Amino acid sequence: MTRITDIELRRVLDSRGNTTVEADVATTSGGFGRAAAPSGASTGEHEAIELDAADAIERAEEAALPLLESEVDAEDQRAVDAALHEADGTENFSEIGANAAVAISMAAAKAGADSNGVPLYRHLGGTFRGQDMPTPLGNVIGGGEHAAEATNIQEFLSAPVGAPSVEDAVLANAAVHDRIKELLQAEGVPTNKGDEGAWAPPIGDAKAFDIVDEATTAVSEELGFEIGFGLDMAAAELYEDGDYVYDDGVKSTAEQIEYVAEMVREYNLVYVEDPLDENAFEAWADLTDEVGSETMICGDDLYVTNVSRLQEGIDLGSSNSILIKPNQIGTLTDAVDAIELGAEHGIESVVSHRSGETEDTTIAHVAVGAAAPFIKTGTVGGERTAKLNELLRIEGQA
Numbered sequence: 001m002t003r004i005t006d007i008e009l010r011r012v013l014d015s016r017g018n019t020t021v022e023a024d025v026a027t028t029s030g031g032f033g034r035a036a037a038p039s040g041a042s043t044g045e046h047e048a049i050e051l052d053a054a055d056a057i058e059r060a061e062e063a064a065l066p067l068l069e070s071e072v073d074a075e076d077q078r079a080v081d082a083a084l085h086e087a088d089g090t091e092n093f094s095e096i097g098a099n100a101a102v103a104i105s106m107a108a109a110k111a112g113a114d115s116n117g118v119p120l121y122r123h124l125g126g127t128f129r130g131q132d133m134p135t136p137l138g139n140v141i142g143g144g145e146h147a148a149e150a151t152n153i154q155e156f157l158s159a160p161v162g163a164p165s166v167e168d169a170v171l172a173n174a175a176v177h178d179r180i181k182e183l184l185q186a187e188g189v190p191t192n193k194g195d196e197g198a199w200a201p202p203i204g205d206a207k208a209f210d211i212v213d214e215a216t217t218a219v220s221e222e223l224g225f226e227i228g229f230g231l232d233m234a235a236a237e238l239y240e241d242g243d244y245v246y247d248d249g250v251k252s253t254a255e256q257i258e259y260v261a262e263m264v265r266e267y268n269l270v271y272v273e274d275p276l277d278e279n280a281f282e283a284w285a286d287l288t289d290e291v292g293s294e295t296m297i298c299g300d301d302l303y304v305t306n307v308s309r310l311q312e313g314i315d316l317g318s319s320n321s322i323l324i325k326p327n328q329i330g331t332l333t334d335a336v337d338a339i340e341l342g343a344e345h346g347i348e349s350v351v352s353h354r355s356g357e358t359e360d361t362t363i364a365h366v367a368v369g370a371a372a373p374f375i376k377t378g379t380v381g382g383e384r385t386a387k388l389n390e391l392l393r394i395e396g397q398a
């Protein structure tokens with residue numbers, strides 16, 4: 001039996017020094033799981049609600065724990081997550097907090113895996129999982145909401161799409177990160193870092209495109225496999241009164257589409273996340289029509305890991321990819337349902353960290369367990385390498 005016996009919730013620190021919720025789940029068979037909620041800075045307007053950590057803990061202890069302790073099996077993830085929804089009673093976890101919900105959901109999954117003596121990715125995905133490993137996209141230069149006085153585009157991501165293994169890919173992203181430091185230093189540009197460990201230099205977007213292009217090309221030639229790059233434009237953060245506002249000017253929606261298409265072609269971008277506002281499903285469809293056969297157009301704030309919003313995007317042809325952040329929706333069941341709905345419609349999933357993270361490694365297992373083709377979890381920094389190193393362990397085991 002893997003009946004949940006006990007759940008403990010506590011406050012711990014995230015990588016920005018803010019408090020977040022950590023959950024411990026224990027089962028009758030001696031299984032144990034621990035997980036902590038991450039936290040976003042450029043959050044989508046339609047995300048599930050993160051409460052102050054202390055409030056989330058108090059409310060979850062009161063409403064959710066009685067429905068879980070001695071009531072639900074940890075290995076039955078759908079039952080765990082259904083109990084969390086029942087305890088909350090809203091559409092967006094505004095009663096118990098998505099931070100409490102996701103910490104409990106992930107800790108219960110780990111306790112279920114531990115009770116059965118299998119790795120988490122196999123508990124989530126079954127015995128055949130672990131052969132197809134996700135390609136890690138690594139943030140190497142960024143700004144936006146993740147760093148002041150840096151690029152307007154939130155993330156420039158190294159994308160080692162030709163890497164023969166996760167190990168090669170992880171090392172390639174670290175090498176690109178390192179090469180960018182050399183290029184910045186050679187030009188006398190300060191090498192500050194943003195929230196995710198990417199360089200956050202005081203340069204414009206155009207300069208960042210050239211530096212990332214030079215670094216990925218050089219490292220690709222050295223290592224002998226293809227390394228492209230991509231972007232998270234986090235365009236909802238640039239969007240004001242119908243226009244996209246950059247330091248060097250303002251673009252209408254049509255101009256933004258034209259700009260993104262030009263950059264895709266000029267730099268052979270392999271990936272573009274959130275190129276348009278989070279409610280502009282139709283403009284997204286126009287862009288996907290134009291460049292969707294050449295690059296991945298990925299919805300983060302657009303979909304917020306929500307199957308109803310994803311269905312709208314599928315119906316309209318808004319994108320060919322979705323970002324998956326379990327804390328945007330509150331449970332692993334909801335996150336995996338979004339991956340599976342996407343896969344049924346040819347939408348590729350990118351399982352993602354948040355800018356505020358902990359040493360928790362659950363997303364590495366979710367990516368492998370749900371056979372997601374990509375994972376976005378940074379390049380350097382302990383809370384980022386925790387996930388990358390876990391992927392290396394999984395690759396070694398599988």
Ligand SMILES: C=C(OP(=O)(O)O)C(=O)O
Nearest residue numbers: 040041042043353354355
């Ligand atoms: C990881 C991201 O940032 P945040 O966690 O701040 O939303 C993102 O926008 O993809």
Ligand SMILES: [Mg+2]
Nearest residue numbers: 232273274300
């Ligand atoms: Mg994003």
